[in-house]
Amino acid sequence: MKNISILFTAADRIELDEVESDFLPLGEHEVLTRTRYSLVSAGTELACLSGVEDWFNFPATPGYTCVGEVVELGARVEGIVPGDMIYSWGGHRQYNVVDTAHTGRLCVKAPADMPLHLVPFTRMITVAMTALRISSIELGDYVGVVGLGLVGNFAAQLAGLQGGEVIGLDLSEKRVALAQDCGVHHAFAIDPATISEQVAEITAGQGLTTLIEATGNPRALPAALPLLGRYGEVILLGTPRGEFTSNLTDALSYVHLDGRGSQTFKGAHEWRYPVARDAFVKHSIQRNSEIVLDLMRAGKLQVSPLHTHTLPPTEAESAYRGLQQHKDDYIGVVFDWTAV
Structure with a gap:
């Protein structure tokens, strides 16, 4: 399927392109989401853009925290229906897939009464x-x-x-x-x-x-x-x-x-902690994520002051240049995919 994605094509080169993503047909435990908002993790993503991260191979899509709407799901997915808003570790792309049976993947429902653009800050x-x-x-x-x-x-x-x-x-x-x-x-x-x-x-x-x-x-x-x-x-x-x-x-x-x-x-x-809940381990990233979402909903964590920019994916170049050159002004940069 066609998937509009932000790409790092080489060191210090940023593009927005339509790529072919081999998502369909979905596996029986997979969920397809259409991204609403994704957040830039400045330290990691700028390191990837500079070419110093050995695990990031050009060309590739950066990013690992987003919220999206469920548009399709596999036959054995439970507790999720189309229309649900899901917090996951998807990248800066129009569509992402989450394997709900994979213990190294995260798929958490976003609270219905929480502003969606703040959800990616959970990561x-x-x-x-x-x-x-x-x-x-x-x-x-x-x-x-x-x-x-x-x-x-x-x-x-x-x-x-x-x-x-x-x-x-x-x-x-x-x-x-x-x-x-x-x-x-x-x-x-x-x-x-x-x-x-x-x-x-x-x-x-x-x-x-x-x-x-x-x-x-x-x-x-x-x-x-x-x-x-x-x-x-x-x-x-x-x-x-x-x-x-x-x-x-x-x-x-x-x-x-x-x-x-x-x-x-x-x-x-x-x-150092498992992603999924484990009966033999108190802490997990899933449990931490659920706690964080509750803290955000209750107003016990201040997130909005740190949300400094919301930009469409078409302005990805501007976003990353701001993070590189104006670090004091570009703190929390969110890509808005709702019009894509």
Whole structure:
């Protein structure tokens, strides 16, 4: 079937084209959806566009979070009917197919009373939620989040919901202001000359209990380690990219030496949890997604301030150039497929 899709055809080349998708006939457990909205995951998609991700082979369609209307389903699909709105991990294309029997695929009904354009943000929130799931954050803990982009902002909000006293840190004044608008009251633009004093004042000299590194920039971590208190934990949420040469011994001393804190480092890649619910595992991405949708519906997570742009797929080039060149202005970029 013909399927209008955003394509990365080569490094730094973006096209919108009609491609042939081998979706039909559907398998007995498959669901065909017509996309309403899809969200750009800036960090991953810009890395794919630049050609640094080995798993992304040109030409290909980027994207992995969308909401769409069910238009057809296989004979053995249960609990879903045509017309239902489905949140899935489909790409930036007119039509997507979800195999509901595949334990590595996600297919969740969108709440009927929730604005559809906000549903794709669920994926970025569940990515951020991984940091909370593996952390030891308890009521009254001091939680620092370095990097207040989409994922970092959501991590800060979730840490607050978990009972943490959150301190958001970023180099960008605009992202700091945006975090404050989302309820992160202690948010600062990082000034190396004063940041230690600011954190010490808020934490009464104890330092952070948990440090969530959400930038993925390996240069950000070493400078942040002194902000962490004794026996604190470092959560590596952002995917590290790019080369960085440093003194690893100095970083490891924060882990090993009692005099430097005996810190614990933890990785927070979302794939450490199963996608589908599992009777033997408490957390899953499906369960996290359902919880996130409930939190969004209840107004406990601020999403609208982070939704900065809605563009038709015909303006994909403009969207990605904005994400590349105007990072402080292009935060949450949604493609609107309703007129396609």
